[in-house]
Amino acid sequence: MMEQAQTVLPFTPSEDTSEEPVDKDITIPNKNVGQVLGRRAAIISEIRNTSNCKIIIEKDGEVVGDDRKIKITGKPKDVHLAEYLISAVQMMPKDASYKLGLLQH
Numbered sequence: 001m002m003e004q005a006q007t008v009l010p011f012t013p014s015e016d017t018s019e020e021p022v023d024k025d026i027t028i029p030n031k032n033v034g035q036v037l038g039r040r041a042a043i044i045s046e047i048r049n050t051s052n053c054k055i056i057i058e059k060d061g062e063v064v065g066d067d068r069k070i071k072i073t074g075k076p077k078d079v080h081l082a083e084y085l086i087s088a089v090q091m092m093p094k095d096a097s098y099k100l101g102l103l104q105h
Contacts, residue, residue: 001050005084005089005092008088009084009087009088009091013080017076017077018076019075021073022075023071024083026072028086029068030065032068033057033068035090036089038089050081051072051074053073053074053078054072055071055082056071
């Protein structure tokens with residue numbers, strides 16, 4: 001996933017080496033939530049596994065307006081990676097689950 005992500009968005013590693021878990025709240029356009037989740041949640045599962053973060057996406061009934069809240073919890077460097085991957089996935093083609101090899105046709 002990292003290799004594919006770097007083709008759409010350059011990655012700069014975090015310099016924060018703290019081991020203390022942090023929470024970070026981000027928002028994405030509601031229209032992009034399907035892209036971040038991926039078919040059968042394949043993409044968000046891969047982001048969770050790659051970043052070692054707990055990622056909670058606001059449910060449909062909780063959404064107010066055009067943005068969806070996402071809470072990322074983990075070590076600062078891992079949270080930085082998860083946020084990067086979420087941003088990069090939104091720039092990838094709609095069929096990213098297949099292109100990344102996470103699902104078979």
